[in-house]
Amino acid sequence: MTHGSLIWQTEKDCKMQTDQPEQKRQRRKDARPSEILEAGLALFAERGFAATRLEDVAKRAGIAKGTVYLYFSSKESLFEAALKDRMVSTMEGVSELTSSFTGSTEELFRLVLGRIYGQMIDGDAGVLLRILIGEGDRFPDLIALYREIALAKGMTTMKGILKRAEARGELRVPADEIDPRMIVAPIAILAIGGKIFGAQSPGDRDEFLERHLDLVLRGLLSANAGR
Structure with missing residues (x-):
């Protein structure tokens, strides 16, 4: 060299x-x-x-x-970032899935609820719900943030799924007569309960998800949906 x-x-x-x-x-x-x-x-x-x-x-x-x-x-800005990362991003992913999915509404609900359970129950998004319920009266700005950036996105996403099902002739009633909150409410109950009383076993979680799906599918879809 x-x-x-x-x-x-x-x-x-x-x-x-x-x-x-x-x-x-x-x-x-x-x-x-x-x-x-x-x-x-x-x-x-x-x-x-x-x-x-x-x-x-x-x-x-x-x-x-x-x-x-x-x-x-501030802590509020950290909480807002957590909402966007743990909740809003999940619903954005669900929206993308809905727009490209070609299967039945039953298949879509199974994928969507499974994904949300993964974040809310298996992940740590339930911590945010516990704070909103337990401390929201002391921090009303957190409630306002949740309504503005998380709840609004979630309801819009669920409405999109319902409108898609209606267009396919798979709903028992018109989409506008269904409150989207009823679709996701059981998830919040399980997430909060898990944070208060301890984590559910995988078997309990899976059984709860199946019962939730059964309630949604039987309540919303027509007898010939997906056929």
């Missing part, structure tokens, strides 16, 4: 060593919002909304106290 090529190789090695820490820092920075969100949800579950402080969230996430404020200006 010539002297010139040796210098070039040394400079290249130095640059690679310099770039690697920078890349790691960038990946760490990009991951921080989700890490903070996870830490916040864990503390919300343990302490509730009122007793959770952003500095405690920062400590749980393993970052400096001031760093959390670069991403979330």
